[in-house]
Amino acid sequence: MDHLVKEALEGEFRVNMHDADSIQRGLISYMVRVVGHDPRSAGPRQWFMALAYMVKGILSERGMGTSRAQYGQDTRRVYYLSMEFLTGRRLMKHLLDFGLETNVREALDALGQDLDELAQQEPDPALGNGGLGRLAACFLDSMATHRYPGHGYGIHYEFGMFSQTIEDGQQVEHPDNWLQGGNPWEFVRYSVSYPVRFNGRIVCFKDESGRERCEWVDTNNVNAIAYDLKVTGYDSPVISNLRLWSARASTDFDLRFFNEGNYIEAVKDKTTSETLSKVLYPMDSTVLGQELRLKQEYFFVSASLQDIIARYLRVHEDLRLLHEKIAIQLNDTHPALAVPELMRLLIDVHGLEWDEAWSVTRETFCYTNHTLLPEALETWPIGMLEHVLPRHLEIIYLINHDHLQQVRFRFPGEMEVLRKMSLVDENTQRIRMAHLAIVGSKRVNGVAALHTRLLREKVFPEFDEMYPGKFVNVTNGVTQRRWLLQCNPQLSDLITEAVGASWKSDLTALHALEPLAEDAAFRERFNAIKLANKARLADHLKEQTGYVVDPASMFDVQVKRIHEYKRQLLNLMHVIHRYTLLREGRLDDPVPRTVVIGGKAAPGYWLAKQIIRLTCDVALTINNDRAVSDRLKVVFLPNYNVSNAEITIPGANLSEQISTAGTEASGTGNMKFALNGALTIGTLDGANIEIKEEVGDDNIFIFGLTTEQVTETKRRGYNPWKVVEHDADLKRVLDMITSGFFSPQQVNRYSAIRDTLFDGGDQYMVLADFRSYIETQAKVDALYRDPDAWARKAILNVARMGLFSSDRSIQTYAKEIWGAEPMDI
Incomplete structure (x- = not known):
């Protein structure tokens, strides 16, 4: 290595990334000059940092080229505002996108380093919680891949929501300090800073031309500092930018208090200000927690809009034409305060008239709705808005006044419609943020065909009637680059060998795999890859939980946010039922399962x-019961995140997508599992419906009540007690849960679950769908006993997933909502 060190330090600081020898010298040069470590004693963490900084240089060069092209071509830009971006680890993605993995691996091998080990040194960025953030990351990837001028805006969280451990069978939350080792991928833009204001009061006056103007004064200010992450596309010269805002106090400390020796008071404002970007989704069970979340939402919205306007004004002068050059997508209602904030900026700061500003605003924003659950539709107390954002509350009232005038014209004399469509809920004295986003946007989209239909017919029917054509559907998708190419390289290689490489940027090319479902040799290789992925997952489960599972068993997987409507409880009830049948010898030819x-x-x-x-209690009981543990295992995988998903999804045989029909907006996990060759058991909910239409009725396991049947069952007066009375298996399962069978030290531990199912009326129809679910699981067993038949269906699932690429989603957004065109680079 000594001669390489000498050459690297004496030569030019330039690396040819297509030459392994040059990469070696470059790595050593970065190790010494940037990381500041002796290559002779460097460990995997130092080598990771050196490699990351070297790749970061490419990102920076290409990012500047993209930016110059955007300004030069004066392209229409898309800005994606989201509270979450779950990007996952970035090193391997960048290498795959640039086509450099083979060269870098060869260079590292020559230096005695393993690329896979280096990649494990990178923390999983804690910039999100679930599907919302994963979707946003997929969309940025697709925008870059297909050369759309896209930018993301979010918050630079110091801590994620939390890091989950399981202690004594219970979830324990720990700070997710993902930045403790630094983040080599980010560019800190200290020169890009905007003031964000809170509290204060409003002063209105007549200006020199007699027009009424208002100023927001006596405010508490926080500075937003920009942190940039570059987003690569696959085999694309375009680099997208994800700009994240970090909160900084407007003054570091109060010198007066400091000189008096009152050090806590001296830094009080600084500490308070910087909590805004401290943690993802603070607990909102208290008033202070709710206020902090409200401030977070406004903080990133205000900084983003100020930045967007500043970009626009670099090359344009007339803000009345803003909507002709930019489109802003609101990812759920978290950024809905962008509507009154843009109005404030256009009117109070830039001097536009109300009608001009409102016309620009409504043509600029588009809103994606992600929920059908009424309790999940965000609202804010009027009193809190009045205290935190007094000017915005005034603007919302003015918007509502104009809006209700139009409602009166459209629905004369219909006071109930007026009440339902108002931005203000008079009963609760809260502002309805979804209503605000709908009124202030050009388009509103759902994220699956069923979801959009229910939005129009059940959730916002009056808005749909008043604004024909405003509600449109854009079914979600996932990027095949991360969720197949990167996370399942063996299957990716098999697919490329069979049908070529075009599927990497055009997923519909997978249709060419269909005939190979009848090819015995292909099925054999497909099954061998699945078994290898299952062995990898088994090793991961042992490392994370200590449980040893058999890769030859069926891997039955449900990984997603824990929520009643997602019905992990129904999954557990099947597990308990299966356990009792195994113990009693009543399950003929049982298929071994790992749940x-x-x-x-x-x-x-x-x-x-x-x-x-x-x-965890069920797992402890079953996994230690020698009578069944060779045929049934249960594992709770802690701290589920993108990196865990990249191991879990390729190893699954069965994908559990079992939410109550009419509750899941879309789902993207269902797409990732099917793309990696898992069969789906699910309800006719969300995108499951479209997956069923694509893969065929014979290649998916559908059970349970439909959305219409759920509605009708509840309308007739659903009685969960009667369901249990007529199903002895169900009664036994519930008795085991509530009698302390799985918790003998605390017999009534799960009384709350019983109360929810019975006293709470079984809102999510767990009991109503139990029998159908059990019968369908028996069909799963029957198919799995025939490996060839299962493999045929699994291959067809992969082959027919072309619709579910985020590339298709983005192209639909670009054409039907944003009016954006790919860049010419």
Whole structure:
């Protein structure tokens, strides 16, 4: 190595990334000059940092080229505002996108380093919690891959929501300090800073031309500092940018208090200000927690809009034409305050008239709705808004006044419609953020065909009638680059060998795999790859939980946020039923199963935490029962995140997508599992419906009540007691849960689950769907006993997933919502 060190330090600081020898010298040069470590004693962490900084240089060069092209071509830009971006680890993605993995691996091998070990040194960025953040990351990838001028905006969280461990069978939350070792990928832009204001009061006056103007004064200010992450596309010269805002106090400390020796008071404002970007989704069970979340949402919205306007004004002068050059997508209601904030900026700061500003605003924003659950539609107390954002509350009232005038014209004399469509809920004295986003946007989209239909017919029917054509559907998708090419390299190689490489940027090319489902040799190789992925997952489960599972067993997986409507409880009830049949010898020719459940429960969601605890109690009982442990294992996978998903999804045989029909907006996990060759058991909910249409009725396991049947069952007066009375198996399962069978030290541990099912009316129809679910699981067993038949269906699932690429989603957004065109680079 000595001669390489000498050459690297004496030569030019330039690396040819297509030459392994040059990469070696470059790595050593970065190790010495940037990381500041002696290559002779460097460990995997130092080599990772050297490699990351070297790749970061390419990102920077290409990013500047993209930026110059955007300004030069004066392209219409898309800005994606989201509270979450779950990007996953970045090293391997960048190498794959640039086509450099083979060269870098060869160079590292020559230096005695393993690329895979280096990649493990990178922390999983804790910039999100679930599907919302994973979707946003997929969209940025697809925008870059297909050369759309896209930018993301979010928050630079110092800590993620939390890091989950399981202690004594219960979820325990720990700080997710993902930045403790630094983040080599980010570019800190100290020169890009905007003031964000809170509190204060409003002063209105007549200006020199007699127009009424308002100023927001006596405010408490926080500075937003920009942190940039570059987003690569596959085999694309375009680099997208994800700009994250970090909160900084407007003054570091109060010198007066400092000189008096009152050090705590001296830094009080600084400490308070910087909590805004401290943690993802603070607990909102208290007023202070709710206020902090409100401030977070406004903080990133205000900084982002100020930045967007500053970019626009670099090359344009007339803000009345803003909407012709930019489109802003609101990912759920978290950024809905962007509507009054843009109005404030256009009117109070830049001097536009109200009608001009409102016309620009409504043509600029588009809103994605992600939920059908009424309790999940975000609202804010009027009193809190009045205290924190007084000017915005005034603007919302003015928007509502104009809006209700139009409603009166459209629905004359219909006071109930007026009440339902108002941005203000008079009963609760809260502002309805979804209503605000709908009124302030050009387009509103759902994320699956069923979801969009229910939005139009059940959730916002009056808005749909008043604004024909405003509600459109854009079914979600996932990027095949991360969720197949990167996480399942063996299957990716097999597919490329069989049908070529075009599927990497055009997923519909997978259709060419269909005939190979009848090819015995292909099925054999496909099954061997699945078994290898299962062995990798088994090793991961042992490392994470200590449980040893058999890769030859069926891997039955449900990984997602823990929530009643996602019905992890129904999954557990099947497991318990299966356990009793195995113990009693009543299961003919049983298929060995490993049931994997993973996901986080929100810190304040006690019942979800009880479901996690029940999962762990059931696992402890079953896995230690020698009578069944060779045929049934249960594992709770802790701290589910992107990196865990990249191991879990390729190893699954069966994908559990079992939410109550009419509750899941779309789902993207269902797409990732099918793309990696898992068969789906699910309800006709969310994107399951479209997956069923694509893969065929014979290649998916559908059970349970439909959305219409759920509605009709509840309308007739659903009685969960009657369901249990007529199903002895169900009664026994519930008795085992509630009698202390799985918790003998605390017999009534799960009384809350019983109360939810019976006293709470079984809102999510767990009991109503139990029998159908059990019968369908028997069909799963029957198919799995025939490996060839199972492999045929699994291959067809992969082959027919072309619709579910985020590339298709982005192209639909670009054409039908944003009016954006790919860049010419």
